[in-house]
Amino acid sequence: MRAGLLAAVAVASLAVGSAAQAQRLAGVRPDLASDEGGLWSVSDKAEIGARQSAELDRDPALNAYVRDVACKVARDHCADIRVYVMDRPFFNASMAPNGYTEVWSGTLLRAADEAQLAFILGHEISHFDRNHSLTSWRRRKSTANAMMVLSAGVAVVGVAAASSAHTYDGASSIMDATRGLIDVVYLAGMASLFGFDRANELEADRLGLGRAAQAGYRPAAATEIWRAQMDETQASDFKRVRNSGARTNIFASHPVDAERIQALQADLKALPDAGAPGRARHRTAIRPHLAAWLRDDLRRRDFGQTLHLIDRLARDGEDLGVLNFYRGEAYRQRRGDGDLALAREAYLAAAAYSDAPVAVWRELGDLRRKEGDPAGAKAAYDNYLTKAPAAEDAWIVQDSLNSLTSGK
Numbered sequence: 001m002r003a004g005l006l007a008a009v010a011v012a013s014l015a016v017g018s019a020a021q022a023q024r025l026a027g028v029r030p031d032l033a034s035d036e037g038g039l040w041s042v043s044d045k046a047e048i049g050a051r052q053s054a055e056l057d058r059d060p061a062l063n064a065y066v067r068d069v070a071c072k073v074a075r076d077h078c079a080d081i082r083v084y085v086m087d088r089p090f091f092n093a094s095m096a097p098n099g100y101t102e103v104w105s106g107t108l109l110r111a112a113d114e115a116q117l118a119f120i121l122g123h124e125i126s127h128f129d130r131n132h133s134l135t136s137w138r139r140r141k142s143t144a145n146a147m148m149v150l151s152a153g154v155a156v157v158g159v160a161a162a163s164s165a166h167t168y169d170g171a172s173s174i175m176d177a178t179r180g181l182i183d184v185v186y187l188a189g190m191a192s193l194f195g196f197d198r199a200n201e202l203e204a205d206r207l208g209l210g211r212a213a214q215a216g217y218r219p220a221a222a223t224e225i226w227r228a229q230m231d232e233t234q235a236s237d238f239k240r241v242r243n244s245g246a247r248t249n250i251f252a253s254h255p256v257d258a259e260r261i262q263a264l265q266a267d268l269k270a271l272p273d274a275g276a277p278g279r280a281r282h283r284t285a286i287r288p289h290l291a292a293w294l295r296d297d298l299r300r301r302d303f304g305q306t307l308h309l310i311d312r313l314a315r316d317g318e319d320l321g322v323l324n325f326y327r328g329e330a331y332r333q334r335r336g337d338g339d340l341a342l343a344r345e346a347y348l349a350a351a352a353y354s355d356a357p358v359a360v361w362r363e364l365g366d367l368r369r370k371e372g373d374p375a376g377a378k379a380a381y382d383n384y385l386t387k388a389p390a391a392e393d394a395w396i397v398q399d400s401l402n403s404l405t406s407g408k
Contacts (some may be wrong), residue, residue, distance in 0.1 A: 023129055043098035050084045050102060057085040057105065057289070065285040066103055066121075069114060072215040073122040073208070077129060089296040091229060095124035097131070108286050109293045110228065110309065114278025115212065115221035122208030122215075130203065202263050209267055218275035223264050226257045228312065235308035237334075283318060290319055291357060294326040303334040321353030325360050332363065340367065358387045362397055374404050 032041060050056060057063070066085055071078035081099040090106040101124060111117040205222070213219045236242050286293075290313075297306050307330050314323045328346030331339040344367045350356040351364065365380035381401040385394060 040098040043096040043100055046096060047082065047084075047098065047100035050086070050100065053086065055086045055088055057087050059085075059288065062108075062285055062289065065281070066108070066117070069118050070101065070121045070125070073118050073211040074125045075211070075214075077125060081125065081128065087292070087296065089293065089300055093120050093124050095128045097128070099128060105289065105293045105296065109290075109297070109313075110232070111225065111282065112228065112277075112279065112312065113221065114282040115217035115275065116225040117282065118212040118215060118217045118278075119208055119222040119225060122211035123204045124208075125211065126204040126207035127200070129207070130200075198259075202260065205260055205264055206267050209264060209271075213271050213275065216275055218273075218277050219268050219271040220273060221277065223261050223268065226261050226264070230257045230261075232305050232308050235304045236302050237304040238302060241302065241305075279316070283316065287319060290322050291326070294322070295329075298326070298329060298333060301333075303330045306330045319355060321350050321356030321360075324350035324353070325357050325363075328360070328363060332367075340370075343367065344371075358384060358391070361387065362393070365397070365400065369400070369404070378404050 063083070063085055067083050070081060070083050074081055077099070081095075081101050083101045083103060085108070086102050086104050088104040088106060089109075090104055091110050092102075092104045093107055094102045101121075103121070107120060108117065111120065209219060209222045212222065233244060234242055294306070294310070297309065300306070307327060310323050310327045310330070314320060314327075324346045328343040328350060331343035331346060344364070347360050347364050347367070350360045361380045361384035365377045365384060368374075368376035368380055378401060381397050381404070384391075384397055385401070388394065391397075
């Protein structure tokens with residue numbers, strides 16, 4: 001149980017500490033007998049779990065891209081960090097004391113370009129460089145709340161998600177990410193034990209901005225990524241999520257986005273408005289995963305946020321077959337007033353592009369059948385079966401087609 005708690009600390013996304021914490025020496029591993037060595041030891045064990053996770057994205061090209069961006073901002077610490085891309089539909093990244101780093105697919109999907117990703121990674125690496133997690137552990141390990149958490153029977157992976165996911169998404173995302181393994185009472189205990197110091201968060205923002213700018217990225221990306229998250233929060237279907245952008249959540253020590261933007265804007269004044277956005281390279285890296293990641297995002301059941309995300313991705317005029325299909329899926333699954341008509345419109349828009357998923361024809365067939373358009377339904381079903389004759393549901397579509405042909 002104690003090892004599980006330590007592992008939770010080890011994978012905490014944005015740990016706290018004194019703003020005056022000394023910089024970490026590159027390539028130096030602490031003495032295993034020290035408390036820092038203990039944190040590194042359990043971090044090593046958590047890292048083994050990440051490497052064995054079914055959620056680990058093993059695409060070599062994607063991992064090479066994220067690793068390259070991380071190394072650009074890590075500089076001397078490049079050899080100290082290991083980056084793992086995890087297929088989890090939330091905006092989050094984490095850094096363990098031993099350099100084990102997770103970047104979730106929801107982050108890659110929401111970063112508009114390489115510069116925004118560089119800022120996020122620079123933020124995490126700055127926590128590693130300043131050793132904030134060790135300071136946090138030393139300050140809090142003897143509290144009464146620590147004793148409470150020590151007795152909690154939560155799996156390491158679940159705790160890891162809880163202690164890191166707060167960084168960008170808040171309590172509701174944590175509940176989803178850990179598939180309900182952590183209840184609100186336990187979450188409140190985690191918040192009081194691992195409440196992150198605002199000074200450290202703002203320091204990591206400032207240092208992350210500097211790292212990204214020094215690596216040649218456009219500094220303004222730092223505020224753009226936070227504004228985008230504020231806008232997505234306001235697009236949520238749920239009032240509690242929309243309200244979370246205007247006040248601190250139960251992780252009361254974490255700065256709200258508006259505060260972070262204000263602090264970053266002051267730092268931006270000292271930096272030239274120049275640098276590479278890396279938009280094309282970023283989109284090329286994530287393009288093979290767009291369909292799977294958008295499908296995962298729909299599982300969150302916050303269709304307002306998913307639609308807002310799709311609109312942002314569509315601004316560049318790329319991948320419109322995939323994006324319009326999943327826009328249609330969001331409307332179809334939400335089923336609000338007028339949503340089925342909007343879904344049909346989105347599917348038709350998707351069908352005009354060569355990258356449209358073949359499933360668009362099945363969905364058009366179903367919608368046209370419901371609308372009393374048997375000829376249109378037959379044409380769509382025929383198109384689907386022609387394009388995907390070996391699909392798992394081909395027999396179901398064929399049965400629907402047969403029933404239309406027979407007039408039943």
